[in-house]
Amino acid sequence: xxxxxxxxxSNKDNFEPTEKTIKIFICGPTVYDFTHVGHARIxxxxxxxxxxxxxxxxxxxxxxxMTDINQNVFNKAKSESQNYxxxxxxxxxxxxxDLVMLNVKxxxxxxxxxxxxxxxxxxxxxxxxxxxxxxxxxxxYLDTSKVKTYGVLSKQSHDQLQLHxxxxxxxxxxxxxxxxxxxxENFDFTWPSKFGEGIPWWHMQDTTVALENFGxxxxxxxxxxxxxxxxxxxxxxxxxxxxxxxNPVKVWMHVGLxxxxxxxxxxxxxxxxxxxxxxxxxxxxxxxxxxxxxxxxEDMNFDEKQIAEKKLLMExxxxxxxxxxxxxxxxxxxxxxxxLAALDDDLNSPRALEIFENICSKIISGNSISSQxxxxxxxxxxxxx
Ligand SMILES: [Zn+2]
Numbered sequence: 001x002x003x004x005x006x007x008x009x010s011n012k013d014n015f016e017p018t019e020k021t022i023k024i025f026i027c028g029p030t031v032y033d034f035t036h037v038g039h040a041r042i043x044x045x046x047x048x049x050x051x052x053x054x055x056x057x058x059x060x061x062x063x064x065x066m067t068d069i070n071q072n073v074f075n076k077a078k079s080e081s082q083n084y085x086x087x088x089x090x091x092x093x094x095x096x097x098d099l100v101m102l103n104v105k106x107x108x109x110x111x112x113x114x115x116x117x118x119x120x121x122x123x124x125x126x127x128x129x130x131x132x133x134x135x136x137x138x139x140x141y142l143d144t145s146k147v148k149t150y151g152v153l154s155k156q157s158h159d160q161l162q163l164h165x166x167x168x169x170x171x172x173x174x175x176x177x178x179x180x181x182x183x184x185e186n187f188d189f190t191w192p193s194k195f196g197e198g199i200p201w202w203h204m205q206d207t208t209v210a211l212e213n214f215g216x217x218x219x220x221x222x223x224x225x226x227x228x229x230x231x232x233x234x235x236x237x238x239x240x241x242x243x244x245x246x247n248p249v250k251v252w253m254h255v256g257l258x259x260x261x262x263x264x265x266x267x268x269x270x271x272x273x274x275x276x277x278x279x280x281x282x283x284x285x286x287x288x289x290x291x292x293x294x295x296x297x298e299d300m301n302f303d304e305k306q307i308a309e310k311k312l313l314m315e316x317x318x319x320x321x322x323x324x325x326x327x328x329x330x331x332x333x334x335x336x337x338x339x340l341a342a343l344d345d346d347l348n349s350p351r352a353l354e355i356f357e358n359i360c361s362k363i364i365s366g367n368s369i370s371s372q373x374x375x376x377x378x379x380x381x382x383x384x385x
Contacts (some may be wrong), residue, residue: 002056002344004220005297007228007252008153015251017219021059024050025210025249027223027231028064028110031091033074034096036265037291037302038224038258040275043104043348044224044288044382045255045296050106051380052343063109065209066092069199074188084189085114094276101279102287103382111213113205120200120208121193123242124180132241138170138183140195144176147237153252153323154229166230167201178234180204185276203234207242210235216243217250225254225297256299265302273302285383286310290379292349317378320360321385323352324371332369335359339377356381 002015026046029039050060067073068088077084092112099107124140127133132146144150144161151161167179183198190197210218214308221232232252239248257264260271278287289310294300328336335355342352356377363369378385 002053003346004251004253005346006250007225007232007254008247008249010155011213013251017058017250020057021061021220022050022053022061022220023214024060024144024220025206025214025218026064026107027206027221027227028066029091029095030067030070030072031088031095032072032280033091033267034094036258037273037278038265038285040098040102041258041279041291041296041300042222042224042255043099043107043153044102044291047102047356047382048292048343048349048380049102049107049220049253050199051382052226052340052347055340055376056344060106061081061109062107063111063210063213064107065206066095066110066112067202067203067205069113069189070202071187084251088112088114093238093375097203098106098275100330101276101284103284103384104380109213111209113200113209116205116208116212117191117193119198119212120181120204121195123208123211123238124200124204125194127180127238133180134173135195136169136173137195138198138237138311139172139179141167141169141172141177142180142234142238143173144178144237145174147241147328150176150237150238151233151359153236156229164230169266176230178203178230178237179309203231206231207235207238211239211242216245216340217248220251221249222253222255223257228252228254231235240243255296256294258300260281260302273304278307282307282310285314289313289353292322292353295350296347313353313360314383316357316360316364317383318385320363320369321370321374321378324374325361325368326370327368328370328373329368332359332362332367332373335362336369336373336377340380343380352381 003012004015006013073084077087161176179201181195183196265272290307339352339355342348
């Protein structure tokens, strides 16, 4: 039985999909820059999950939204005297290249938000018609007072929700209300709509992409833990209202941050580690072994030395690979089972790696493993020999 920690229940829940194909939505990048190791950790975590689900007999269908309608994209476009679309496509292509470099094979749908503006408009119209959204000075907001369960995902009371200052605009009814369409005149690029020229707001973009691709429900929603509020809270509210489904997402699965010197990586602090540079320097195998050595839910403090230290383990894996035979002996068979069981347990990759290292040591000192079983482990971890 596979268990996954569900942020919705705050528990390790049994994962009991009703269909063979597992639908997974991952919050994708805002396409105005290269991806850093924090992004790499997110996509490698869900890639590991998918590889493990595949090993356990499931198919996976992974959708990633590309946020190409965003002020950061517009700013970059303006600074380079380009159209937003040229900038967005450039970085979207870089992102796709990064996935290849990282040996991430699980992502099979990339959806560009700018292709969905018409759908977003229809969804917002429905929320207005249903009287769960309202106009305020040209902008459109979600009326969170109409969503009884609002706050359930981020575990916040009504009083706590009111403390956040977000999506500020004139005549907004409540602090916690979420913007759906922004008609500010300050954007360099805007889209026409029945609400006026403007841009569809972030949370509604993702809700629409997920609804149009997956319909009324899906299995797993993934992303960085910092997206829990307001992004995922509002996504859940909007999704319930638009799909008519109660709990339309079975599991909310959040990944911890990669910190640098105890701080969040940011260009302004000069502490960003780019995925491409790390893969060029160490290869994707070492980066995987390093990132998987920490449980996905924990924050990790980036330490380049520790990537280099994974060379020893990689060397052991290569030597063990040369010693594979036609049969797996009883002792190793048990360890292979344990390896998979560790991943069944909320994707406990640190434990799985320990077991794999033990397997390699035993093979080097005389135990036997079939090449199929050895390849199975490498396939699940995404290690290329
Ligand atoms: Zn998202």
